[in-house]
Amino acid sequence: MRIGVDLGGSKIEAAAFDGRQVLARRRIPTPSGDYMATLMAVAGLVEALENELGRRGSVGVGTPGVESAQSGLIKNANSTCLIGKPLKRDLQALLQRDVRLANDANCFALSEAVDGAGSGAEAVFGVILGTRVGGGIVVRGELLVGANAIAGEWGHNPLPSPTSGEVPAPACYCGRNGCIETWLSGPGLARDHAAVTGAALTPEAIVASAAAGDVACEATLQRYEDRLARALASVINLLDPQVIVLGGGLSNLDRLYANVPRLWVPHIFSDTIATRLVKHAHGDSSGVRGAAWLWPESRA
Numbered sequence: 001m002r003i004g005v006d007l008g009g010s011k012i013e014a015a016a017f018d019g020r021q022v023l024a025r026r027r028i029p030t031p032s033g034d035y036m037a038t039l040m041a042v043a044g045l046v047e048a049l050e051n052e053l054g055r056r057g058s059v060g061v062g063t064p065g066v067e068s069a070q071s072g073l074i075k076n077a078n079s080t081c082l083i084g085k086p087l088k089r090d091l092q093a094l095l096q097r098d099v100r101l102a103n104d105a106n107c108f109a110l111s112e113a114v115d116g117a118g119s120g121a122e123a124v125f126g127v128i129l130g131t132r133v134g135g136g137i138v139v140r141g142e143l144l145v146g147a148n149a150i151a152g153e154w155g156h157n158p159l160p161s162p163t164s165g166e167v168p169a170p171a172c173y174c175g176r177n178g179c180i181e182t183w184l185s186g187p188g189l190a191r192d193h194a195a196v197t198g199a200a201l202t203p204e205a206i207v208a209s210a211a212a213g214d215v216a217c218e219a220t221l222q223r224y225e226d227r228l229a230r231a232l233a234s235v236i237n238l239l240d241p242q243v244i245v246l247g248g249g250l251s252n253l254d255r256l257y258a259n260v261p262r263l264w265v266p267h268i269f270s271d272t273i274a275t276r277l278v279k280h281a282h283g284d285s286s287g288v289r290g291a292a293w294l295w296p297e298s299r300a
Contacts, residue, residue: 001057003049004292005042006104009064009079009131012038014045015288016057019297020115024049025288035081043094060100060294062107062287063087064132066149076153078132078173100294104128105152106143107290108280109136112245114293116281121242125152125235129228130248133181133188137239155181160230161267180231184224186249193220207253225259232260233267236275247280254279 001023006013008030015025026045031037042061050056065077067088074082088101102110109118109126118124118138128134133155137144144151158178159166169178170191182188186203194200197216201209210217232244246256261277280286 001053001055002292002295002297003046003057003059004107004288004290004294005045005059005061006107006287006291007038007042007061007063007079008104008287012041012045013284013288014042014049015285015292016049016053016055017289017292024052030079033081035085038081039087039090039094042091046095058100058292058295059091059095059097060102060107060291061087061091062102062104062291064104066103067101069147069149076150076156076174102143102145102291102294103134103136103149103152104287105134106136106145107288107294108134108247108286109138109152109245109290110143110293111282111286111290112247112280113138114141114290116286117245117278118243119281123239123241123243125154125239125241125244127154127232127244127246127251128248129184129186129246129250131186133184133248135235137241154231154235155179155184157231157234159183159227160234166227180227183227184231184250189220189224189250192223193217196220196223203250221253221255225256226263228256229260229263230267232277233264236264236268236270236273241275243276243278245278245280247283247286251279 002017004015012030013027016023064079065074068075073084074087077083091099105128112118112126113124124138126136135152135154137152156174156179159180170182171177172179172182189203193206206217210221257277
């Protein structure tokens with residue numbers, strides 16, 4: 001049995017798998033800003049699943065940020081209570097077993113590459129477009145972590161080819177300005193709309209109003225699509241994946257899959273473009289599935 005845990009900023013989800021079959025699933029709110037309470041919540045979910053099923057399993061955890069290869073402490077997490085904490089070590093002590101830990105976007109990418117929308121592709125780039133922007137790289141079924149454990153950290157590169165309307169760039173929580181995340185996250189979309197129109201709308205309201213014919217909201221979505229196209233073109237020029245899979249709340253905007261590949265053409269250094277932009281196959285379940293897949297079935 002493999003147990004996957006998706007440690008999100010607002011919810012923690014855990015699921016137990018036998019092969020690819022879900023045996024049980026639980027979800028609770030994430031304790032806000034409380035590291036020790038978060039540890040206990042994760043351990044409690046694992047214990048509850050194992051008690052329910054009467055079986056012990058391997059545990060994989062998808063988390064915001066990454067574990068530093070040098071210190072073993074969490075870095076680059078927008079859930080700031082995790083930063084500087086030995087998350088893996090503390091969970092292993094609580095659960096009394098080895099735990100595998102990976103960035104949540106990496107878990108998403110792994111799930112979609114193994115048996116999701118990117119299944120069968122040699123190289124898959126998985127993208128999270130939600131309250132944050134992240135990425136993960138899977139090559140021949142294996143996660144690419146990198147020398148600094150930051151492979152796929154696409155959201156904290158600058159937005160390519162900024163226009164005059166994108167300067168000065170907005171500040172990012174990471175301390176830089178103009179990160180892709182500040183433009184392409186849900187809050188980034190809402191911020192851009194408010195900056196241009198003066199109207200404070202949620203991303204959902206912007207999408208709904210654009211569909212109803214609102215000109216200003218339509219213009220906001222067109223700016224978003226152009227920025228996403230530029231940002232993904234830089235990934236294609238560097239990684240050249242067969243498939244890019246979108247996840248997160250904004251990935252459910254179906255127009256992206258027709259408009260963005262048309263818009264990225266001028267920015268890609270190739271006469272033909274075979275990379276496919278596709279929607280996730282497993283939705284909200286991809287994070288917890290990918291976390292479980294951090295352990296091969298033979299080791300579970």
